[in-house]
Amino acid sequence: MGSILKNRVQVKANITIFYLNLNSNRKMKQLFIFLFFSFLFQSCNVQDTLELELKEPKLILNAILIANENPSVYVGKAFAPTGKIPIDHFISDASVVLYENDKPIGTLLHQKNGVYALVNYPLKVGKFYQFKVKVLGYTDVQNVPVLIPSNVETNSVSFDNTTDYPTLSTNGRGRLLSVILQDSLKGEFYGLGFKKSKNGSNVSGNVYPIEIGTTSLNKLNTDCYKWLAISDNVDYSLTRESFISVILYNASCFGKQKKMGIVIDTYGTVQTRDKDGNLYNSQIDRLEALIFTFSEEYFIYSKNIKVLQGIDNAFFEPQRVYTNVVNGYGVVVAMNRKTVVFNL
């Protein structure tokens, strides 16, 4: 695999010295007085780092296609599995063409950090979209056409702001957000998340949605539920992006009119600074319930990406990373969403 080992040796040895006087042997008597080093398992901590090279240059396509919004896609390049993350991780001179139901629609223009966009072309529900990308020196890539999922229809969206629900966090305060879907169809994938804000600004914090179904494991990752962090406005600047925590539901697991419910842990607790810069706890004044429908690719991707990669976890086989990009890496997915606001 052409790897080079780099030694970074840190030896922290607890040494205990024993003098042993071994007697009763005519030849050997009193010849052995020696030092005996006693180590425990952790007493010697040696670490090597593996260096791997990139096998083959390949392009990466990443896109979340959102119904009724303009399309954008990230065109990047794969880099070596170990070592420095290159600043030039993206392609800025690619030819990126969008296809709708196999018909070319237009060429996307480079914006920043490898993100290409097409303006004034909202994506339509029920249509298949595909990007075809050409870059000099790379094999041409394209994604498998992705369907924009149908609109979210709900019977009710409610938020119980008075009852305490059990949570999984320290000092948690749970509040229940529940949604009854109008007609959840088999083969559809739904999601429920939220944003919270105070004085018109989004606030983040140690807040996780917890599925309140019959198997209340935190951050479920089964064939029926997935926990997913959605970042829908990624700028690929190598910084950590903010995200919305969402529980995904596979409608195949449930009957029609599925009631989706999540406990919003540590609801409403926001740390804000006063005029002297001191942190204090205050309450949010607005909650946005986000109800999604997702393309199947998004569900598969979210299942795949949440699996711990096998070599450091005994229960998991190493996971082949999901891609729907032909000749490249990355994933192109689609979603539709509806927002219901609760002013508190």
Add this chain to the structure above:
Amino acid sequence: MKYLLIFLFLFSSFYSSQAQSYTTISGKILEANSEEVLIGASVYVPILKKGTNTNQYGFFSLKIPSGTYEIVVSYVGHNPQKILIDTQKQNVFTIKLEGVRILEEVVVRSGKDDFREVGVTSISLAKLKEIPTILGESDVLKALAFTPGVTNGAEGSAGLYVRGGTPDQNLVLLDEAPIYNTSHVFGFLSIFNTDAIKNIDLYKGGFPARFGGRLASVLDISMKDGNKTESKKEISFGILSSRFLVEGPLSKGKSSYMFSGRTMNTGFIFLPSYIKRWTGKNLREFTSIWFYDINAKMNFTINDKNQVYFSVYNNYDYWLNAEQVTNRKSETKLNWGNTTSTLRYNHVFSNNLFAKFAVIYSGFNYVFSNQADVTANTKTTTTGFAVNNNIRDWIIKTGIEYTPSTTYTLRAGAEHVWHRFEPGSVEVINIENEITTTQISPNKPILTEESSIYAENNFQTDKLRLNVGLRLANLSVDNTNYFSLEPRLSMTYRIHNQHDIKFGYSRMRQFLHQLSSNGIGIPNDIWVTATAKVPPSQAQQIDLGWDFRLDEIKRWELSLDGYYKTMRNLIDYPQGADIVTNFKQNWQDLVIKNVEGKAYGIEFMLRKNTGKFNGWVSYTRSISERRTEEINNGNWFPSRFQRENNLAVVLNTRLGKKWSISANFVYQSGFPVTLPEAVGLGLDGSPKLIYTDRNNARMPDYHRADIGFTKRFLTKRKHEAQFNFGVYNVYNRPNPYYLEPSVNSKYVELPNGGGTTVFDNVSIKLKNVIPILPYMSYQIKF
């Protein structure tokens, strides 16, 4: 049918009566001090160039022309005896061999009759016990990995990988009871207490028809019977574990007992933490690991013709990790263990007909569980899961050994097994508002029945040793029957006094599978049976070999062996699957079926058996691959822990009468591992490791040297004692145990003030756990 006809033909041809006047001599070979039977002792008549070996119960039978002869009886580590016999006067013998005293040099010369069987590892238990292992723990399973064709998996693993097979493909028998898990302490130690073991045989090919049910190897281990003449005690103290053994006569010369136990010393280390825990004190983090094993055996000699044995084995491993912070408490537990019991009755019908009947129980339990309690606003929510894997086997077996002629022995028998598998049932618990919700996976217990009959035709002249056998087996499960017809052949031909050539053919079928994850660290391998949906796996193996004795007294030997094996209907996990989060699925729907396998290799061994300086060098070059449409796009990929090159050097020497030194060196190619092919930014803008093909890379090569010193002496009270010390991994080679990939960030200051955290690099650390480790232990017999 074809095989059956061949089998009957061979049987009838060998069974032809002989016109000359013949007598069958028979009897037992015993160890003189303890009167334990000696397995595999040689009985040889030089003038006739005929001989035999004792069977698993120390019994021998040899048909020779009537007359007066000198016979030579020998066994490794014992002084050979020459006895003059007159077949007209006596034809049943009980011969006792004196063990070589500890202060004397061990020189053993085998009889000239002993053909090496193809695919059989024949290294004495005493030599295997001398090989230094982790923390000085005597471990025959780990020591076997120094022999050709056998490797351990990762550093510290106790599972044996024999000729491209996996640990689940090894039939491990302890007093004829199958053992399902051979690991203590996550594999750092095997479950066999060497003090309680009398004999160990490893078959890697040319499998005798009496063994079946696995594809790769047979490890046949016999417990000590117990000293029939006097009471003995042994106590050993080591760094990792301490053990004891008591044995003695129940009725002098007729019946005896043996009881042996071993426990991990860390129980004492964790005791203060346990006391805190029991007394309700808050422990932020608490980890405990502990094991024990017990061997017990009794035997009763009713008379010369009837003998009863009863043995019991039990082992248990326990690991706990608990965390507690304010309102959250979690516990993760893992425990596993085997229990076996064997009741066996041996009967000698006549000088040439020996029979046995056995009732056997074998059980295996494995539980991995996690539970978390969260208290908020006086309400407690409990979530958790438990993965269970249990096996219960009830076995009856019978067999005969019949020696009707000077050159022919028939072994035949039958076996029936009732299995009860509970294959990886998963229970998910949720207690909320005092309402308990429990979900159980659809992996219900499965009951199966396995039946088999076999016959082995052993033909031996001074030039040829031939074992032709046939095994017929059937598994009954889910109203489905899997019938298996397994022809076996093992042949050794002496082309010259110093040269033997060997050939073997085996067809094997395995009626159970193990779901193995490529992850390492904890024994998460789940045993499952073949079912109507998941057929049994099968293998065919061809072996070729050449033995060359470099001198007359066999001080130096050289052997070269090759094998080729194909496997069908193996199973595997799909990439990304795991039984906990996919608990709603039945394992039969989760696994990949019809996986193909192939393995081939050559094995070389040069050894010096006797003298002050002895040991061996072994080298194995082997390939083992798997193929299924569902992994790596249908291409062949290396199997788990497959190492292409294996070199082992084992050296023993004596310094004077009391001291001995053992040193060994091992070099192995790195085992296959799945590494990322690239890194790229993901949908959320963070770097993601991109994994593609399974086992697409290899870990760095493994090598290590150990040295051990032993001083054997008599205490002032004339008790035999032994002091061992040494160093494992002398030159502190950081052999990696697992990999730890990580994406690392750094803080950068922004031009307009303030700062931000950006992704900086990706690293994969090779984590090793066993550095240079000195050890010492002390053993005393009284």
